[in-house]
Amino acid sequence: MSDIQLYQQARLSRDPRFDGLFFIGVKSTGIYCRPICPAKLPAEHQVEYYSCAAAAAQAGFRPCLRCRPDSAPHSPAWLGVQTTLRRAIQLIDQGALQQGNQGQLADRLGISERYLRKLFQQHLGVAPKHYALYQQVLLAKQLLHQTQLPVAEIALRSGFHSLRRFNDAFKQQVQLTPGQIRRRPQHGEQTVLELQLSYRPPLDWEAQLAFWQSRTLDGMEWVRGQIYGRTFVHQNVPGWFELCPHPASTQQNHSLQLKLHWPSSADLSPVLAKIRQLADLDANMLAIEQQLSPVFGDQLTAGLRIPGLWGSFEAAIRAILGQQVSVQGARTQLNRLLTELAATVPGTDKKLFPTPEAIAGSELLMIKVPQARRDTLKALARFVIAQPDSTPDDWLQLKGIGPWTVAYAKMRGLGEPDLWLGGDLGVQKALAHLPAFTEQQLSPWRSYATFQAWHSLSLPKPAKDSVSKD
Numbered sequence: 001m002s003d004i005q006l007y008q009q010a011r012l013s014r015d016p017r018f019d020g021l022f023f024i025g026v027k028s029t030g031i032y033c034r035p036i037c038p039a040k041l042p043a044e045h046q047v048e049y050y051s052c053a054a055a056a057a058q059a060g061f062r063p064c065l066r067c068r069p070d071s072a073p074h075s076p077a078w079l080g081v082q083t084t085l086r087r088a089i090q091l092i093d094q095g096a097l098q099q100g101n102q103g104q105l106a107d108r109l110g111i112s113e114r115y116l117r118k119l120f121q122q123h124l125g126v127a128p129k130h131y132a133l134y135q136q137v138l139l140a141k142q143l144l145h146q147t148q149l150p151v152a153e154i155a156l157r158s159g160f161h162s163l164r165r166f167n168d169a170f171k172q173q174v175q176l177t178p179g180q181i182r183r184r185p186q187h188g189e190q191t192v193l194e195l196q197l198s199y200r201p202p203l204d205w206e207a208q209l210a211f212w213q214s215r216t217l218d219g220m221e222w223v224r225g226q227i228y229g230r231t232f233v234h235q236n237v238p239g240w241f242e243l244c245p246h247p248a249s250t251q252q253n254h255s256l257q258l259k260l261h262w263p264s265s266a267d268l269s270p271v272l273a274k275i276r277q278l279a280d281l282d283a284n285m286l287a288i289e290q291q292l293s294p295v296f297g298d299q300l301t302a303g304l305r306i307p308g309l310w311g312s313f314e315a316a317i318r319a320i321l322g323q324q325v326s327v328q329g330a331r332t333q334l335n336r337l338l339t340e341l342a343a344t345v346p347g348t349d350k351k352l353f354p355t356p357e358a359i360a361g362s363e364l365l366m367i368k369v370p371q372a373r374r375d376t377l378k379a380l381a382r383f384v385i386a387q388p389d390s391t392p393d394d395w396l397q398l399k400g401i402g403p404w405t406v407a408y409a410k411m412r413g414l415g416e417p418d419l420w421l422g423g424d425l426g427v428q429k430a431l432a433h434l435p436a437f438t439e440q441q442l443s444p445w446r447s448y449a450t451f452q453a454w455h456s457l458s459l460p461k462p463a464k465d466s467v468s469k470d
Helices: 004-013 053-058 083-093 100-110 115-125 130-144 151-157 162-176 205-213 268-280 285-299 312-321 326-343 356-360 369-385 393-395 405-416 425-431 446-456
Strands: 023-026 031-033 048-051 193-198 221-224 225-236 237-245 255-261
Touching: 004 048, 023 053, 031 162, 048 053, 053 130, 083 100, 083 115, 083 130, 083 268, 100 115, 100 130, 130 151, 130 162, 130 193, 130 268, 130 369, 151 162, 151 356, 193 268, 205 221, 205 225, 225 268, 237 268, 255 268, 268 405, 285 446, 312 326, 312 393, 312 405, 356 369, 393 405, 405 446, 425 446
Parallel strands: none
Antiparallel strands: 023 031, 023 048, 193 255, 221 225, 225 237, 237 255
């Protein structure tokens, strides 16, 4: 089946699994919509399909005010094996082109600027700068719809440095003014923002909560009922957030409710992008599960995603302290580390994960581990201080850090989708109850296969004679 035929079926059925993977331009109205839009379906000859919202806008369509494309899940997961483009989009969503230029972005990706432009034009139909600008405008539109923030503050939090530039870009890109989106003026300061974060189903929120809950650190993370919350630091400003299923979610439109406290007027895009990554809300579960189902069969858990962490440094510290001990044992050591070294979010008793400076400056005698492990923690902290732009792969040169630790840091700290922790003890136990397979059968979603393997340990085991020996 061709992509166009797939788009047609998804549009006609309003299939929420395709929400954000493509957009529909309606020629008779000049509006573009999400596949789940509840409006009357236009005839096929009246529609055109676009891979991203920016491409639909560039073609002259304005966003639908009913289905609100600004609220759609992001689409990088649709790119599948195109890892360079996915990484470029992640960096742009985190503000790379507001903090630097296109050449610097290309350098970070290890490609030429010309090739970067070619990737975007080939897969998304727009230039990187146009994509970045339109993402800013869509964030502004979401904030206009969902918050009480004044327009001037929305401009700043969307990455615009002047209200005039914001108004010009908004009108040019959306073909509406901010005042037309928000018909009544809003006033007052919001210390906690409430936003809806859409995702493509299925999502096993219970499994994700259970994984986080068994590893929560006292005062830094919390699980209450359906709520997951934690603290974080971005651009030296501490904050906290909570996520839970949105009560107004429908069979067609799926979202989580976000409560965010981050007392900064800086661009919100990197923070929201990180939260989406941490909860893995942009995963294309349709493609992932089609790839993994031949291996996991009936043991495949639908909607199982990667329960992330705020960053790769935190993930590496957790991995190092989790070596050769149980989950509860690692949690005990990490809580001791927090008790001695954690700062707090101002005005609260909520703890922040210890900084590299705090770990490097401590003897770490509060944790009951071999001295070699303390030395590894301190060496990693010193390395990150000296080379703040280093990647987990750079940490392999440190004594005590091996491929498993690096893979874990990249998987949970960076949300990388294609890492197989085949040497992990839990994964090895799970393999005894699965048919034989090759890693290639799992690619490019080996991280999800790792979590499926871990999760399968909690499921009823099939009878031994039903397991293939081939």
